Amino acid sequence: MILSATCTTSDVSPMAPILYRGDLETILSEAKRTGYEGAEMHIRNSDLIDRGLLKESLDRFGLELTSIGTGEGFNKDHLFLASEDKAVRQGAVERICGHIRTAKDYSHAVVILGLIRGKASCCSSRKSYEEGLKEGLKACLEEAEKYGVYLGMEMINRYECDDLNRIEEGAELIEQLGSKYLGIHIDTYHMNIEEGNIRKAILGAKDKIVHVHAADNDRWYPGHGHIDFDSFGKILKEMEYQWAVAVECRPWPDGKEAAERALENMRLWT
Numbered sequence: 001m002i003l004s005a006t007c008t009t010s011d012v013s014p015m016a017p018i019l020y021r022g023d024l025e026t027i028l029s030e031a032k033r034t035g036y037e038g039a040e041m042h043i044r045n046s047d048l049i050d051r052g053l054l055k056e057s058l059d060r061f062g063l064e065l066t067s068i069g070t071g072e073g074f075n076k077d078h079l080f081l082a083s084e085d086k087a088v089r090q091g092a093v094e095r096i097c098g099h100i101r102t103a104k105d106y107s108h109a110v111v112i113l114g115l116i117r118g119k120a121s122c123c124s125s126r127k128s129y130e131e132g133l134k135e136g137l138k139a140c141l142e143e144a145e146k147y148g149v150y151l152g153m154e155m156i157n158r159y160e161c162d163d164l165n166r167i168e169e170g171a172e173l174i175e176q177l178g179s180k181y182l183g184i185h186i187d188t189y190h191m192n193i194e195e196g197n198i199r200k201a202i203l204g205a206k207d208k209i210v211h212v213h214a215a216d217n218d219r220w221y222p223g224h225g226h227i228d229f230d231s232f233g234k235i236l237k238e239m240e241y242q243w244a245v246a247v248e249c250r251p252w253p254d255g256k257e258a259a260e261r262a263l264e265n266m267r268l269w270t
Contacts, residue, residue, distance in 0.1 A: 001236065001241055001242065001243070001244070001245060002037045002038045002064060002066055002108070002243070002244040002245070003035075003036055003037050003038065003244075003245055003247075003263065003266055003267075004036060004037065004038035004039060004040050004064075004066040004067065004244045004245065004246035004247070005019050005020060005031040005034070005036040005038070005039055005040065005246070005247055005259055006018040006019050006020070006039075006040045006042060006069065006246055006247060006248050007019065007020040007021075007027040007028065007031060007039045007040065007041055007042070008020070008021055008027070008041065008042040008043070008069070009021075009022065009023060009024055009027070010042065010043070010044050010072060012042070012072070014251075015250065016042075016071075017215060017219060017248045017249050017250050017251075018042055018069075018248070018251065018255075019031075019247060019249070019251055019255045019258055019259045019262075020255055020259065021251075021255065024053065024054065024057050025057065027039075028057050028058065028061045028063060029061060030256070030259075031061075031063060031259070032061040032062065032063055034256075034259050034260055034263055035263050036063070036259070036263065037063065037064060038063055038064040038065065038066035038108075038244055038246070039058065039063050039064070039065060039066065040065075040066050040067040040068070040069060040244070040246040040248070041054070041065060041067075041068055041069065042068075042069030042070075042071065042072065043068055043069070043070070043072075043099065043102070044072040044073065044076060044077070045073075045077075045095060045098060046068070046095075046098035046099045046101065046102040047098040047101075049102070051101075051102055051105065054102070055105055055106075064106065064107070064108055064109075064244075065103070065106045065108070065109045066108055066109060066110070066211075066243075066244035066246060067109060067110045067111075067112055067152070067211055067244060067246055068099045068102060068103055068109060068110070068111050068112060069112050069114075069248075070095070070096065070099060070111065070112055070113065070114065070116045071112075071114055071115055071116065073092060073095045073096075073116045074092075074114075074115040074116045074118070075115065077091070077095075079091045079092040079095055079116065080092050080115070080116055080117060080118030080119075080122060081093065081096070081113075081116065081117045081118055081132070081133055081136030081137060081140070082117060082118035082119075082120075082122065082123060082129045082130075082132040082133035082136060083118060083122065083123070083132060083136075084123055084124060084128055084132060089132060089135070089136050092116055092118075092136060093136055093139045093140055095116070096111060096113070096116065096140045096143075096151070097139075097140060097143040099111045100140070100143045100144050100147055100149045100151075101143075101147070103147075103149045104147035104148070104149055108243070108244065109149065110149075110150045110151070110152040110183070110185070110210050110211045110243070110244075111144070111149060111150070111151050111152065112151075112152050112154055112185055112211065113137075113140075113151055113152060113153045113154060113185075114154040114156060114185075115156070115160075115161065117133055117136075117137075117153070117164070118132070118133065119161055119162050119163065120162045120163050121162050126163075129163070134176070134177065137151075137177060137182065138177065141177065141179045141181060141182060144179070144181040144182075145179065145181050148181070149181065150181050150182075150183050150210045151181060151182050151183065152183050152184065152185030152210050152211040153170050153173065153174070153182060153183070153184055153185060154185040154186075154187060154190075154211075154213075155167055155169070155170050155184065155185070155186055155187065155190055155191070155194065156187070156190050157189075157190040157193040157194050158193070158194065159193070160190075165190070165194045166194050166195060166201065167184060167186060167191075167195065167201040167202065167204070167205050167209075168201065168204070168205070170184040170205070170208070171184065171204070171205040171208055174208055183208050183209060183210030183211070184205055184208045184209045184210065185209075185210065185211040185212070185213070186202065186209055186211075186212055186213070187212070187213035187214075187215070187248065188212075188213065188214050188215060188216070188222070188227055188229075188232060189213070189215040189216070189217065189219055189248075189249075192217045192227055198232070198235070199231075199235050202235050202239065203235070203238070203239055206239040206241075209239075209241065209243070210243050211243055211244060211246070212236070212241070212243070212244065212245045212246070213245075213246055213247075213248040214229070214245050214246070214247050214248070214249070214262070214266065215247070215248055215249035215250075216229075216249065219249055219250045220249055220250060220252055220258070221247065221249045221252075221258040221259075221261045221262035221265070222247065222249070222262050222265045222266055223261060223262070223264070223265030223266075224261070229265060229266070229268075230268065233266075233268070245266065247259065247262040247263075247266070249262065
C-alpha cells in the first residue's frame with residue numbers, strides 16, 4: 001500500500017481538496033520531505049504538459065505517480081463523458097485519453113473518473129445520461145486497454161453528484177461494461193455519507209477497488225474528525241489492498257500542516 005499526496009501545478013480554488021500547489025519542483029520536494037511515497041497529480045490537460053519533465057522529477061524525488069485527478073476538465077472546461085453534445089463528449093474522451101497516455105509510463109497510475117463523467121442532471125433524461133456515459137466510457141476503455149492503464153470510477157456522495165454514489169452501483173456498472181481496466185475508486189469522505197456499512201460495501205467489491213482517497217468526515221485531514229481510520233485501515237489489510245491511498249482533503253489549516261498531520265495519523269493503520 002502506497003501513501004500518496006495530492007499535488008497540482010494548476011491554479012485551483014483554495015477550497016479544492018489538494019495538499020500541495022505550486023511549481024513541480026516545490027510540490028514534489030515537499031511531498032517527499034514530508035514522507036509520502038507517491039504523488040497524485042491533478043492535471044487539467046495532459047497533452048499540454050511536459051511528460052518527460054514530470055517523469056524525470058518524480059524519479060529524482062523517488063516518488064511514484066499513483067493517480068491523475070481529472071476534475072478540472074469538468075469544473076473549468078465543462079467537459080463530461082455523458083454529454084448529449086457529441087463535441088463535448090468527444091472532448092472529454094480526448095482529455096481522458098491524454099491522461100491515459102501520461103499514466104502509461106508508470107507501473108501503477110490510475111486515471112480518476114470523478115465529475116468528468118458528468119451528472120444525470122446535465123442531460124435531458126437519465127436514460128440519455130446513462131447511454132452517453134457508457135458510450136464515452138467505452139471509447140476511453142479502448143485507449144486504457146491499449147496501454148494497460150486502469151480507470152478509477154469515483155463513488156461521489158449524493159450532494160455533489162446524482163449518480164454512482166455507492167460502491168454497489170459502481171460494481172454494477174463495471175459488470176455491465178466488462179473491462180478489467182475499469183475499477184472502483186473509493187473515498188472515506190463520500191463513504192461516510194453514502195455507505196450504511198462501510199466494511200461490507202468495501203469487501204463486497206474488493207476485487208474491483210483500484211484507488212482510495214482519504215479525508216475525514218469534515219473534509220479536513222484524516223484524524224481531524226470522527227471517521228474511525230483505525231478500523232478503515234484494518235479493512236484495507238483484510239482485503240489485502242495493494243494500490244495507493246491518496247490524501248485528498250482541504251488544505252486546512254494549510255497544505256503543509258494538513259499533509260503532515262494526515263501522514264502521522266495514516267501511518268498508524270497502514
